[in-house]
Amino acid sequence: MKTALVTGASGYLGGHVARRFLAEGWRVVALVRPGSVLPADLAGRVLRADYDGTQASAERAFACAPVEVVAHLASAVIGVHARDQVDAILDANVRFPVHLLEAMRHGSCKCIVNTGSFWQHCNSDNYAPVNLYAATKKAFEDIAQAYVANDGLRICTLVLFDTYGADDPRKKIVRLLVEAIDSPASLAMSPGDQILDLTHANDVAAAFVVAAGHLLRDRHEGQRFMVTGERVSLRDLVARVAQLADRPPHVELGRRPYRDNEIMNPISSLPPLPGWRREHSLDEEIRAMLSDRERIR
């Protein structure tokens, strides 16, 4: 039985990644903050370890079980940061994962699947961070290279885009549009020509397990891959929801300006992850949300 240490398992994507490892027969160590609550279905099936901000607590997590691979999903995702959030962003997105690398340097687990963000590539194939969050993701990738060069660590980074799922508690775009069908108030939106790349959480989860397998077989070390879903403009997504619902959602396209640094066209120049393909369809998931929307309300 192989063991994966998953960070962020108390969050939406990390939880799905933990479930996928379990479903494929892995043991899972969920490394979370002391106050974090694991989803009820996971709590009894994973080994929980607490990260209290110290390197020692990161090292202890690897002592729970013979960890073979780390799936690093945890992060502080903050679109526009306030001045009092800088330390929290640095702690979560740089210090914490560097503590993991340092623990791996001294231990037997040498493989880590890291999470990147399309926000690291604002309308550019190169590094062009949308915000401090994206910049700290890149900073961690930079630092990891020292551990790769000197300590035999193997890393690959899965660059994620927008994600969705009928069970997603986050107020993300697909959910907002479905809710806007029955909502009396209308949703103010930008003109809507930006392309979204929408990947189902289960597809993301599968990608992490595939990537873990690659690293364990010494393949694709140091590479960055896109985990890309369906690409659709916001305007077309609104039309799609309208068509599937037989009623338009209450949205006003063009009511808001684009954000500064709006990503109009997400990066598409990274290679796709070998051995992985998308299995979920946006239309199906929208239909599921629609038929479920009585409950949602």
Next chain:
Amino acid sequence: MKTALVTGASGYLGGHVARRFLAEGWRVVALVRPGSVLPADLAGRVLRADYDGTQASAERAFACAPVEVVAHLASAVIGVHARDQVDAILDANVRFPVHLLEAMRHGSCKCIVNTGSFWQHCNSDNYAPVNLYAATKKAFEDIAQAYVANDGLRICTLVLFDTYGADDPRKKIVRLLVEAIDSPASLAMSPGDQILDLTHANDVAAAFVVAAGHLLRDRHEGQRFMVTGERVSLRDLVARVAQLADRPPHVELGRRPYRDNEIMNPISSLPPLPGWRREHSLDEEIRAMLSDRERIR
């Protein structure tokens, strides 16, 4: 009167940079750790501000005087880190300068001259960190790009190589060779074919003032420049010291292996800093050290 905020002024290079700004008529705010001691000749001539690890203390430093430009020299330089040094490296090389950027984001000073290291380029024109120190330097450069993109900050990075000076208290190579002339024990060295790039501390200091001027005139934002001195192999440097001293230093070339990640040929593909040129000669400085070596011993 313009004002520069200098970090690392309690150290060798930072001290020279502070002196150079003063000599060119600038006011200097020296931002140092509470326990740090400024060189005696500087203490009365600069405004001292203490950075206690908090963002608030970084912000207070900018309130001492109307700072126009930051010269960021402070760093935790650690060749091979121990596991208990990770936090100190991250704090000094990432968190501290990000606190500066955040203070600049909310204040009127928008220009920062940053210090890079040739250790970020281990036998490669691209990023290839020798160690965690070098990786954290790169991480900071990448985080700074978010502030450049979103907050109008202007940064340029001076990539430094080995530095020297007759007044250098650090046990660096030129000093060690001069001391080895009179030393009874012999100095065990690698075979000596690695190329060193040796720049005088005063030349480094001049480069920071030149770069500050560029940024204030809106020139060279976002660029990285080499501040390069004389390039000589370690073997030839030994011969040069022997020739100038009329006696060989007691060294054994080939007694030690090269280090892992030894830089055999420092990066030379970066552009030189416009408007700056080297003024000090290695031979002259070696002669000064030789004539001064009674005092050195």
